Amino acid sequence: MSNATIDAAVAAISEKLGGQGFDGSAKFVIEGEGAVMVDSAGARPAEDGDEAEVTMTATSETFQDIMSGDQNPTAAFMSGKLTLDGDMGTAMKLGGVLS
Secondary structure, eight states, rough: OOOOHHHHHHHHHHHHHOOOOOOEEEEEEETTTTEEEEEEEEEOOOOTTTTOSSSEOOOHHHHHHHHHSOOOOOOHHTSSSSSEEHHHHHHHHHHHHHH
């Protein structure tokens, strides 16, 4: 697991959240790197056993593209670059924050 990648992901999501928490819980798994948990407390590195309403999985490249605005989260899902396990509504709510 790359701590630098996860730390950068936490920082990017925290910036998108504007210092606020998220109304729901989501785990963003970055393949080969680790995971980020997003909930009412904000964004943080995910720990083993962290459960979320939705788990989203993508490559590091896709995640970076979503964070930079080069990739729409919905389009990433529709093209298979982003997979979801759990509540689609929570994923869409987070997607709106990240876009």
